[in-house]
Amino acid sequence: MTLAKKKAMTAYLFLAIPLVFFLGVRFGPMSYAMVRSTTDWSLLRNTNEFLALENFKAVLGDPVFMKALVNTIHYAILGAPLVIILSLAIALLLNRITMGRSFFRLVYILPYITPIVAVSWVWRWMYQSPPLGIINALFSALGLPAMDFLLSPDQALHSILAVNVWVEIGYCVTIFLAGIQTIPMDCIEAARIDGANGRQVLFKIVLPLLMPITLFLAIMQGIQFLRIFTPVYNMSTQGMGGPLDSTKSAALYIYQTAFTKFELGRAAAASLFLFALIMTVTLIQLKLFDKKATNGEVA
Amino acid sequence: MKGFRKVGLALVVLLILAAQAASAAPVTITYWQYFYQSKVDLVDELIKQFEAKNPDIKVDHVTFPYESYNQKVAASIPAGEGPDVINLYSGWLPMYVKANYIQQLPQADFSDAYMKSTYFPFVMDAVKFGGKLYAAPTAVRTLALIWNKKLFREAGLDPEKPPKTLDELAAFARRLSKYDAQGNLIQAGLAMQPNGQGHSWLRDVLFRQFGGAPYDTTGRRVAYDSAQGVAALQWYMDRIQKDKVGYPNFMTDDVTAFKAQKSAMTIDGSFRIGTFKALPDLDWGVTELPSHNGIQSNFASFWTHAIVTGVKGKELEASIKFLKFITSAEAMEMWLAKVGELPANPKIAEAHKNDQYVNAFMKGLAYAHSTIFVDEAGQRTVFVDMIDEVNLKGTKVDVALRAAAAKEQKILDDFWK
Known part of the structure; x- marks a missing residue:
């Protein structure tokens, strides 16, 4: 055996453990779920009948699942871009200041390192209607009408979304800042000497060079919002994803089907739909951004 | 060789001794309930007494959070790793029986005559399924109107005279409600919380008081989709929308609002006696649910004990003994003293009718109904959503009621098919 082969063998050996x-x-569990999604698997029955595609049909025919799916896409389409744009802007601003830089960084990362359950409950209290909630107390002091926030089927989803965006910004700002600092200063200086203005530097140099990081964050945030569960569970009454299913995400639907209705086969079928959705969105993002990432390369 | 023989003999002797010890060893059975501090303490004490009386039986007491209780049950019992005796909500019994979690109680120990002489009549309907007896409770609970005397005084009402009819209730609630400059409710006259006890008040009380019924006599067909049903729901919604005396989730929920003295009246169960007694600043009273059209009604429910499927032999004998013990007269007395729930035996309950708190809930038992839920959480959600539809989306009362009736009928049909 050659040395190279031996080295490769060692590498494989180490890789085998995580594999x-x-x-x-x-x-294992994933393939098990796939198999069981075709059966009437339930914790309430002692049966194991093959149903072929019955569960998938039942899930697709359930208006609540459709609503949850639409909500999930709503969370992702609004949430992920908002997080990326806001955190990029904040990171660029943070990069400019010199005084109190670490203080501001800490302020932005704090929500992310706080347990999301605690964050959700604190916001749930702040969103309360009078005489309890601090936000409505502020509105009241300013003579503005009170908002229903989590109690309104029109506002609840956005109220939860806002909290999740606020949390995720902390993480993305940190990554963007690290990315900005790897941009070679001589590139920017050379551009400046050639007469580029601030806008040109930003759009022609900084943003293209940040493309790989943006791609990474966009995919991660897309997945994050498509899987949203904890804030929805903790901010809606009795964890139901209400009022009137207006905040219910696909992940919460799966959880309820499996663990309050005990229809595990059906829940497995629903989770395959969510899996397919996340997979598709991620592949589209990869395709889209990959082109841009290579096209936008600075010559 | 001799040495080996000696060792062999010693081993045989040891084995025989061990076998004897095993046959004399106490039987261990396991009891499961959800975690509710006063009940956990009480059962611990009952187990101690039971073990003292039955030295050959040992009882393990295991608790789980309420939220994950049914998950635990569903995951453990089919796998044969569950308890021997289990505590369950009366509304869950059909589901437990259908899922084959619990076994029929032996006729020899729990005969029809015994059950009839021991329990309130509505208990019998709820612990039987398909004509067979599956469970026995210790305590039962009903609903009552609870009011805050201090807030009554502030509103210029006699703190010792709670409303007696629905009309009075509505009038009192209007007087007790307070609003800020923007017109936001800051003190609820009456808590309106359908996901608490509110859905039961509407289902088993209001529907009947307006001349209807929640279900037909079989309990398998929804019957509230009627003119009377619409009138009852309209009355309930008028309190929220027209009078604005309260709304769902005001101050997060009805219990929080009442504890914070931000809700002057609330409708809640007897298990809340302990909760409110613990608050020294709260000056409160409890009375029968208001009547309407001369009709009184109430909703009774309970947590009950059953023996798990597959328990047999010595464990079964021990489980039956334990079940008899925790449903005995002594246990009922202790349950009332420690938890506040009413004894499930009318004779024992009768002896406590001078206690003002107990009395109001007990009176309700005389005319209480007990809906047999097949999917308690699902059926509750149907009512919560129905009220939200009217309140938040402006859906007409009759339309929302018809939709809810159809949804609940589907739940019932899916279960009984």
Whole structure:
């Protein structure tokens, strides 16, 4: 055996351990769920009948699942771009200041490192109607009418979304800042000497160079919002995703189907739909951004 | 060789001794309930007494949070790893029986005659399924009107005279409500919380008081989709929308609002006695639910104990003994003293009718109904959503009621098919 081969063998050996873990903990249960999604698997019955595509039909025919799916897309379409744009803007601003830089960084990262359950409950209290909620107390002091926030089917989804955006910004700002600092200063200086203004520097140099990081964050945030569960569960009454299912996400629908209705087969079918959705969105993002990332390369 | 033989003999002797010890060893059974501090403490004490009386039986007491209780049950019992005796909500019984979690109680120990002489009549309807008896409770609960005497005084009302009819209730609630400069409700005259006890008040009380019924006599067909049903729901919605005396989730929920003295009246169960007694600043009273058209009604429910499927032999014998013990007269007395829930035996309950708190809830038992839920959480959600539809989306009362009736009928049909 040559030395190179030996080295490769060692590498494989080390890779094998996480692979076993990955197969056992990820692929095992996943394939099991796929198989069981075609059965009437329920914790309330002792049966294991093959149903073919019945569960998938039932899930697609359930207006609540459709509503949850639309909500989920709503969360992702609004949430992910908002997080990316806001955190990029904040990171660029943070990069300019010199005084109190670490203080501001800490302020932005704090929501992200706070447990999301705690964040959700604090916001739930702040969103309360009079005489409880601090936001409505402020409105009241200014003579403005009170807002229903989480109690309104029109406002609840956006109220939860805003909290999740606020949380995720902390993470994205940190990554963007690290990315900005890897941009070689000589590139920017050279451009300046050639007469480029601030806008040109931003759009022709900084943003294109940040493209790989933006791609990474866009995919991660897309997935994050498509899987949204914890804030919805904790900010809606009795974790129902209400009022009137207006905040229910696909992940919460799956959870309720599996663990309050105990219809595990049906929940597995629903989770495959969510899996397909996340997969599709991620592939589209990869395709779209990959082109831009290579096209936008600075010569 | 001799040495080996000695060792062999010693081993045999040891084995025989061990076998004897095993046969004399106490039987261990496991009891499950959800975590509610006063009930956990009480059952611990009952187990101690039971073990003292039955030295050959040991009882393990295991609790889980309410939210994950049914998950635990669903995951453990089919796998044969669950308890021997289990505590469950009366509304869950059909589901538990259908899922084959619990077994029929032996006729020898729990005969029809015994059950009839021991329990309130409505208990019998709720612990039987398909003509077979599956569970026995210790305590029962009803609803009552609870009011804040201090807020009554502030509003110029006699703190010792709670409303007696629905019309009075509405008038009192209007007087007790307070608003800020923008017109926001800051003190609820009456808590309107359908996801608490509100859905039961509407289902088993208001529908009947307006001349209707929630279900037909079989309990399998929804019957509130009627003119009377519409009138009842309209009355309920008028309190929220027209009078604005309260709304769902005001101050997060009815219990929080009442505890914070931001809600002057609330409709809640007897298990709340302990909760409110613990607040020294709260000056409160409790009375029968208001009547309407001369009709009184109430909703009774309970947590009950059952023996899990697959328990047999010595464990079954021990489980039956334990079940008999925790449903005994002594246990009922202790339950009332420690938890506040009413004894499930009318004779024992009768002895406590001088206690003002107990009395109001007890009176309700005389005319209480007990809906047999097949999917308690699902059926509750139907009512919560119905009220939200009218309140938040402006759906007409009759339209929302018809839609809810159809949804609940589907739940019932899916269960009984």
